[in-house]
Amino acid sequence: MDPAGPYPPAAHQPLHRRRRRGRGERRLRRRLPRDGRAVAEVADAGSAEVDLAVAAARRAFDAGPWPRWSPAERGRALLRLADLVERDRSELAVTISLEMGKPITEAYDIELRAVVNTFRWYGQLADKLTDESPRTAGDALALVTREPAGVVAAVVPWNFPLTLASWKVAPALAAGCTVVLKPSELSPLSALRLARLATEAGLPPGVLNVVAGDGPTAGRALGLHPDVDVLAFTGSAAVGRQFLRYAADSNLKRVWLELGGKSPNIVLPDAPDLDRAAATAAWGIFFNQGEMCTAPSRLLVHRSIAERVTDAVVARAEALRIGDPLDPATELGAMVGEDHLARVLGHVAAGRSEGARLRTGGTRWGTAGSFLRPTVFDRVDPGMRLAREEIFGPVLAVLAFDTVEEAVRLANATEYGLAAAVWTADLSTAHRVSRALRAGTVWVNCYEEGDLSVPFGGVKQSGHGRDKSAHALDKYMDLKTTWIQL
Template sequence: MVERTKHDWVKDAAGLRLRDKAFIDGKPVDALSGETFDSINPATGALLAKVAACGEADVDRAVRSARAAFEDGRWSGRSPAERKAVLLRLADLIRENSVELALLDSLDMGKLVTDAATIDVPGSAAIFQWYAEAIDKVYDEVAPTGAGNLALVRREALGVVGAVVPWNFPLDMATWKCAPALAMGNSVVLKPAEQSPLSALRLAELAVEAGLPDGVLNVVPGLGEITGRALGLHPDVDCITFTGSTQVGKYFLGYSAQSNMKQVWLECGGKSPNLIFADCEDLDAAADMAAFGIFFNQGEICSANSRLLVEKSIAETFLEKMAERAARYVPGNPLDPASTMGAIVDEAQTGRILSFIDHAKATSRLVTGGERVSIDGKGCFVQPTIFADVAADDRLSREEVFGPVLAVTTFDTEAEAIGLANDTIYGLAASVWTSNLSRAHRVSDKLKAGTVSVNTVDALSPMTPFGGFKQSGIGRDLSLHAFDKFSGLKTTWIKY
């Protein structure tokens, strides 16, 4: 992307056309009730749009549209090569509309527009491209049987997939769910977070422009407790894929049990540890990435490295380095390329983060930050914050903050570090910094986390699975393994 100025971004933001209707059966529609909810810019408090608030009846018509599309084969019946061509065109359209999509996510949830433009949007296009390229390379199987028998094992699309995604990476998370589900031939009903519905609605339009048939991708914006619940309970949804909090993930398990026993795939919370050993030869690189791991995207990341575990002999030195790095993350106007941290998604989340900070001020040592700030007298902004001497049983060590707040705890031995790292209900991600190859393998083997990053943080790509153990979820996004969530194995046994 050509380098852009604050003036460029502000000018383009002023000219945006915001989609405020649901997208069902290939066209924008109002909620049947006529109800709406407010989409607010957290950096300014300004009203962006009044978006259709879908209810149970709207979810039902979206599911019926998706089911009809699946059953008549307008998408599910197309060859892998045909589906591939459409999704590759969608990837291109995402790139062609990158400025608009980046602005939608920045205005909607407060992230830096430069991050959206250089990371989120190109990443979303790359994932659609990757799954498009992968789908005609996934082979079926022939099981070994005796003479006169042929056992074919085929992978079939499930049908209607309900995708419920969070607000921290609105376009990215929609892509993580929709790309493999659509590539397999499923129909999708996508429910974006009420805090950030705008890019999902635009994505649905671009999908139709790319050649996706009407009804194959429907978007139902609305409140989680109404729209999300209706999708989770719907008896004609075959699968729910969800990214969000652990508590809401448990709700979806309950909805499945109360309805049709639909498959439920969850990517939930985390309290990811970052272990810094004294034998790490590049503490500056470790500090750079540790700061990135908690302050990027305002700390609103499920796999954020929010627990920093440092070997005691280097703890104070490392804390000084972390304070220096924190000073580089300065909250500012998300449309200004000079800003290094954006806004928190809304007032409710800002208040939640501040409650953690207030608690920690009474129980731990504040190293830096700890205050709410405003830009031009407005906005949901919180300083990058570091607390030291945080006890392992403290709330700040146990609960997910989902904000730019780092809890630092020291350890003496490798065994103690591993024990502290695994002492959590979560198991999403972990990082290890050491120059000892044996230690890197040994510690990685013992950490209970879906992804362990060694001498980096939060490593991921379309080629590797992302997800966690324990209460961080069930199933994996990304990689070829994502196809497992959106397909079922059918055996056809032929005796001849």
């Protein structure tokens, strides 16, 4: 789209009116996952645009009103933004569905609901934070105050483009920081629209800036930038490592990482409802086309019930309605693009070559667009790529086990530690297994449940940052001690 059109390359600063271009006036062209047609063009930000956006955020933090507004004022601004997202919910849902292939019903009912709730939750929390006054000797007064950390760079992926953006932007803004948001080059349109809404909500100039560019250029420039104080990233482990290197090579900025997952979903014979467990397993891996870091991509089933549960999952997979993401009846949309589809098909080919049994799917669907049939493999060995590598697609690996101890050992046999689940009717087993699993979140007799009151993040190579809950604010605030001698 034209820079002066509805999607400027940045918000709150006149970057779309500047002729300076870091990449020779290059443009990002986004093609529709549903049919491959070009949908839009936006400015392809380079280091020069990143410099402008960071400079705007720096001025807004050092001299602007946002950090000096009362927490209640900042909270009211976030509540206004939540209301505007709710107002434009249909438009935003269509934008997300078009740019990354998510079914429109899921974009509207799930993603946009989460975005509205996130801005409202942190808007309401903004003035509820408290400082400390530890007890000291009688001739002194100690104060511990929470202060905004400064300029935050938020780098987010394409699979939940606005949900994951809001999980970082909302607490950073509530804390009093200013933000430079870099969406994936595959999903820039919804983030740019969010920036427009932030302007309408009354956020001062420079408080929220959006740069649309790729990782090796715009992302790298943010990682190395000396005026970025905090960088929050959701994405792959390989890129997370790069951001840690960038921080070491620049100003030692804090880097908070939420990375990949290979989440185990353990079903024990005493699960309270095996049919529900199977249905939830199918929903979890095929929701959002499997393009989800917490997707339960490893189904660990006790050998005595493995055939029954696997058959039920296969039946669910084959009953899913695949189709146009803009059709409200569609249950499985398109993969984000041809390149990603090719990578996922490479994992399918590896599963076949290594000896796993393909129960269903494994092939493209349709003659246009990047669609993949929901895929289930069983007889998967723990050493196979299917069991070890994050696929990020609608591909399920089923592994059988004989004992609870073996299930826990298989579950933890991964470099990742983002999420896990266990299905059992025994309260003691539920507690013991949950404690033994190395994961940031463990669900018992459910999957993907929770709300904004609980933190989200992982352990091991799934990263160490926490989104959601009041704990997310810790990433964007500094503790200052003031000692007053009386």
